Amino acid sequence: MSLRDWFNRKDGAGGPGEGELGSPTPKDLELMARALELAREASAAGETPVGAVVYETESGRVLAEAANTRERERDPAGHAEFLAIRDAAAAVGDWRLNHCTVLVTLEPCPMCAGMIVNARVGRVVYGARDPKAGACESLYKITDDPRLNHRPQVIGGVMAEESAELLRGFFRSLRERNRGRKGGD
Numbered sequence: 001m002s003l004r005d006w007f008n009r010k011d012g013a014g015g016p017g018e019g020e021l022g023s024p025t026p027k028d029l030e031l032m033a034r035a036l037e038l039a040r041e042a043s044a045a046g047e048t049p050v051g052a053v054v055y056e057t058e059s060g061r062v063l064a065e066a067a068n069t070r071e072r073e074r075d076p077a078g079h080a081e082f083l084a085i086r087d088a089a090a091a092v093g094d095w096r097l098n099h100c101t102v103l104v105t106l107e108p109c110p111m112c113a114g115m116i117v118n119a120r121v122g123r124v125v126y127g128a129r130d131p132k133a134g135a136c137e138s139l140y141k142i143t144d145d146p147r148l149n150h151r152p153q154v155i156g157g158v159m160a161e162e163s164a165e166l167l168r169g170f171f172r173s174l175r176e177r178n179r180g181r182k183g184g185d
């Protein structure tokens with residue numbers, strides 16, 4: 001199956017991780033680097049460093065990008081991919097994103113994985129796995145559940161070390177700051 005055929009295949013055909021596209025494309029890598037940049041900026045603003053980009057799989061056109069805003073906006077839904085998916089849907093004027101790839105530096109949580117299914121996202125490419133909240137493979141497999149009506153293609157572990165290092169650094173400095181406050185909160 002050619003790359004083009006794969007992208008054009010009917011929604012739901014095949015399953016995540018079992019196709020020829022088990023590895024990221026050059027566009028995935030290019031835009032994952034951008035997502036990491038967004039994550040870095042977020043961490044400078046006191047946010048958990050997670051970044052996301054949504055692009056049209058075939059054309060490579062970027063529809064939306066975002067970083068975590070939960071602290072700044074006091075928004076429990078302020079996760080990078082959640083915001084980017086919403087913006088991408090607004091950009092194309094359709095809630096269905098079968099033709100899109102969602103790139104995110106950390107494995108989506110149950111909320112975001114649920115949104116990915118609801119938005120009929122065609123492909124998901126993520127960085128570090130999240131053993132505490134990951135819902136693509138770590139804790140739940142929401143994006144690969146045959147009981148749900150949509151299963152995107154999922155590729156995990158892309159530039160995962162860079163992403164994990166950002167997160168480790170962020171939580172390390174958070175711990176140090178809390179220790180400096182003597183007892184912290």
Ligand SMILES: [Zn+2]
Binds near residue numbers: 082109110112113
């Ligand atoms: Zn999330």
